[in-house]
Amino acid sequence: MHASKKPMKVGLFVTCLVDMFRPSIGFATIKLLESAGCEVSVPETQTCCGQPAFNSGDKKTTQQIARQTIEAFDGYEYVVGPSGSCIGMLHHYADLFDNNDPWRARAENLKNRAFEITSFLTDVMDFDSILSSYEGKVTYHDSCAGLRELGVKQQPRKLLAKVANLSLTEMEDAETCCGFGGTFCVKYPEISNRMVENKSANVELSGATTLLGGDLGCLLNMAGKLKRQGHNIETRHIVEVLAGMTDEPAIGEAAYELGQPA
Amino acid sequence: MEIHSPEFKEKSRIALHDVNLQKALSNLKAGFPVKRSTAVARMPEFEQLRDEATALKNHILENLDIYLEQFEANVIKNGGHVHWCRTPDDACKKILEICKDVDSKTVTKGKSMVSEEINLNDYLQKNGVEPIETDLGEYILQLRGDHPSHIIAPAIHLNLEDVSEIFHEKHKRPKSSDPAVLMQEAREMLREKFAGADVGITGANFLVAETGSTIIVTNEGNGDLTQTLPKTHIVVTSIEKVVPTLEDMTLFLRLLARSATGQEFTVYNTLSTGPRRTGDQDGPENFHVVLVDNGRSEMVGTEFQEMLRCIRCSACMNHCPVYGAVGGHSYGWVYPGPMGSVLTPQMIGIEQAGLLPNASTFCGKCESVCPVRIPLPKLMRHWREDEFSKHLSPKAVRWGIGGWAFFAKRPGLYRLLSTSSNLFLRVMAGKKGRIKKIPMAGGWTDWRDMPAPSGKTFMSQYKSRKQS
Numbered sequence: 231m232h233a234s235k236k237p238m239k240v241g242l243f244v245t246c247l248v249d250m251f252r253p254s255i256g257f258a259t260i261k262l263l264e265s266a267g268c269e270v271s272v273p274e275t276q277t278c279c280g281q282p283a284f285n286s287g288d289k290k291t292t293q294q295i296a297r298q299t300i301e302a303f304d305g306y307e308y309v310v311g312p313s314g315s316c317i318g319m320l321h322h323y324a325d326l327f328d329n330n331d332p333w334r335a336r337a338e339n340l341k342n343r344a345f346e347i348t349s350f351l352t353d354v355m356d357f358d359s360i361l362s363s364y365e366g367k368v369t370y371h372d373s374c375a376g377l378r379e380l381g382v383k384q385q386p387r388k389l390l391a392k393v394a395n396l397s398l399t400e401m402e403d404a405e406t407c408c409g410f411g412g413t414f415c416v417k418y419p420e421i422s423n424r425m426v427e428n429k430s431a432n433v434e435l436s437g438a439t440t441l442l443g444g445d446l447g448c449l450l451n452m453a454g455k456l457k458r459q460g461h462n463i464e465t466r467h468i469v470e471v472l473a474g475m476t477d478e479p480a481i482g483e484a485a486y487e488l489g490q491p492a
Numbered sequence: 493m494e495i496h497s498p499e500f501k502e503k504s505r506i507a508l509h510d511v512n513l514q515k516a517l518s519n520l521k522a523g524f525p526v527k528r529s530t531a532v533a534r535m536p537e538f539e540q541l542r543d544e545a546t547a548l549k550n551h552i553l554e555n556l557d558i559y560l561e562q563f564e565a566n567v568i569k570n571g572g573h574v575h576w577c578r579t580p581d582d583a584c585k586k587i588l589e590i591c592k593d594v595d596s597k598t599v600t601k602g603k604s605m606v607s608e609e610i611n612l613n614d615y616l617q618k619n620g621v622e623p624i625e626t627d628l629g630e631y632i633l634q635l636r637g638d639h640p641s642h643i644i645a646p647a648i649h650l651n652l653e654d655v656s657e658i659f660h661e662k663h664k665r666p667k668s669s670d671p672a673v674l675m676q677e678a679r680e681m682l683r684e685k686f687a688g689a690d691v692g693i694t695g696a697n698f699l700v701a702e703t704g705s706t707i708i709v710t711n712e713g714n715g716d717l718t719q720t721l722p723k724t725h726i727v728v729t730s731i732e733k734v735v736p737t738l739e740d741m742t743l744f745l746r747l748l749a750r751s752a753t754g755q756e757f758t759v760y761n762t763l764s765t766g767p768r769r770t771g772d773q774d775g776p777e778n779f780h781v782v783l784v785d786n787g788r789s790e791m792v793g794t795e796f797q798e799m800l801r802c803i804r805c806s807a808c809m810n811h812c813p814v815y816g817a818v819g820g821h822s823y824g825w826v827y828p829g830p831m832g833s834v835l836t837p838q839m840i841g842i843e844q845a846g847l848l849p850n851a852s853t854f855c856g857k858c859e860s861v862c863p864v865r866i867p868l869p870k871l872m873r874h875w876r877e878d879e880f881s882k883h884l885s886p887k888a889v890r891w892g893i894g895g896w897a898f899f900a901k902r903p904g905l906y907r908l909l910s911t912s913s914n915l916f917l918r919v920m921a922g923k924k925g926r927i928k929k930i931p932m933a934g935g936w937t938d939w940r941d942m943p944a945p946s947g948k949t950f951m952s953q954y955k956s957r958k959q960s
């Protein structure tokens with residue numbers, strides 16, 4: 231266990247969606263990291279991982295954002311974020327630079343330090359002192375990048391097993407893409423819609439009352455669909471449940487007072 | 493085949509609402525992927541075979557010229573002929589010339605995607621040679637004037653009812669919807685054609701350099717008749733199919749069957765090694781191999797070289813959620829699904845095929861099942877880069893990315909943008925927590941609600957918490 235040693239210096243990669251749509255995910259991530267004995271900072275010069283440019287074929291912009299992110303996280307032992315997709319993007323940075331470009335080595339170095347939150351807690355910190363409780367039947371959607379680029383599969387389940395009162399039921403095709411795909415969902419809206427319809431049907435079939443996942447993009451997509459279809463199923467990011475921060479209404483739900491921090 | 497790839501969006505919209513097609517696609521999804529995973533689970537060394545096959549293919553591609561020349565030399569030694577054809581047109585002309593030489597009026601054909609790629613049937617027909625498809629799926633499509641929508645199950649988009657309909661119309665027999673009766677009917681019709689054909693054309697799954705053999709694998713056995721009965725056998729194939737030895741071939745056969753249909757081995761594995769020799773009981777008198785390039789050699793040495801590892805197993809499309817939603821015809825040309833989204837731009841140009849590599853969420857499922865570990869998402873992204881650098885991407889995309897990038901590269905300004913967008917969305921949502929309609933974001937809100945931000949941005953909250 232690292233927790234007994236000098237605190238691990240971790241830089242939080244907030245991700246642009248969490249920053250914009252659901253700050254509580256960022257705070258829950260900090261809480262979990264601190265419980266695991268890390269000292270967490272949030273570098274101010276981070277923005278977005280650059281995925282919109284990367285997936286649109288704009289390599290130059292992607293390189294510029296990559297350099298900015300690499301610099302922002304210089305000096306941290308680890309870089310942790312509540313998203314397999316954005317951390318996966320950080321892992322792609324090295325491919326953006328030629329072999330003899332010094333940025334490549336820096337990108338490789340970032341790659342070795344960058345982890346998705348559940349994988350960091352489990353694989354790096356060997357941490358599972360989850361003290362939260364969650365009433366209900368949940369199902370877990372495996373977001374694609376986390377699953378296939380970073381091997382995030384058992385880690386979230388291992389941690390969820392520690393949550394009191396929670397029962398996990400697996401849905402059919404939990405590993406099938408929800409149809410979000412960043413800009414894909416607005417470039418090919420009908421296809422994306424079919425994919426998220428399939429997903430919501432599987433969520434419903436599972437009988438779960440809460441849908442959890444590890445990527446806010448996918449969660450916004452699935453929550454938006456479930457709400458549009460009138461389902462009474464809550465959608466949350468896994469860290470909210472793990473950190474015991476579920477007082478806030480679920481994604482896309484209920485009223486907030488304008489201007490009040492949630 | 494005519495090119496309809498620029499209509500991908502319209503075609504996929506129609507496909508999504510085609511009830512029959514959707515039924516057929518759900519059968520596909522419930523079939524091949526399940527069978528593949530069962531077969532893989534039964535073979536502990538599967539992952540290792542994938543690594544071996546990937547490495548072997550890479551080696552072959554590094555030495556492609558050497559193996560192709562060895563293959564050619566051995567075909568000639570066996571008494572056959574090899575024709576190198578750079579373009580589809582060269583290949584069609586060569587095949588027609590061979591047909592004319594033996595005065596052929598009809599040719600029987602086994603399933604071959606390369607023949608679709610070079611549009612062979614149309615060409616032969618226009619020039620007075622009648623091609624007859626003998627693979628059941630292809631035969632049905634030919635009767636309908638239709639094209640394959642899948643590389644190994646060409647008629648996957650059709651239901652039994654469609655087959656029964658077209659057989660009744662074309663065979664002039666009583667209508668039946670019993671698969672066994674339909675199969676028998678097709679057999680009888682085809683038997684006559686086999687007897688009358690002077691030339692048989694097949695594709696090849698692999699070309700074996702050390703022996704000069706070609707091999708086709710089928711589950712119907714039609715390929716055997718196509719290549720043994722006529723006097724002349726033409727193999728139309730492409731250059732990346734060569735493998736060094738028979739043993740190497742078996743490595744790929746093991747992966748191919750399992751990845752494609754979940755079989756341990758395909759039912760018929762038919763090797764052709766030159767024409768009939770004295771003393772042979774059967775076999776063609778003439779043996780020709782037409783080697784098609786069609787842009788492949790240009791891929792060697794580029795970032796797309798990895799695509800040439802493809803063994804056409806179809807696993808990528810069988811597992812693709814986009815293919816599963818819109819079917820193969822939406823892609824508008826010969827090769828659909830992830831492998832098609834990489835190959836098609838190479839063969840018909842990114843100008844025409846640009847929508848295909850963009851039609852992916854990069855979920856990575858295709859790469860995870862590809863027996864030769866082709867990084868399909870990465871290759872689709874390379875096409876997007878190509879498109880972007882040639883200024884072919886739609887203006888909305890370029891401006892959108894440009895505008896967003898301006899802020900994303902300037903953290904200070906970015907905070908202003910995220911704070912104001914955050915406020916804007918919260919105002920729109922009012923007390924509801926979600927938004928039903930956002931101007932300019934119809935792609936999202938036509939189909940789903942937009943969850944509203946649950947408070948001020950993380951960065952501003954974090955700052956005030958730290959200060960307090």
Ligand code: SF4
Pocket residue numbers: 751801802803804805806807808809831858861862863864865866
């Ligand atoms: S790309 Fe891979 S999975 Fe797709 S057909 Fe080719 S070999 Fe099979």
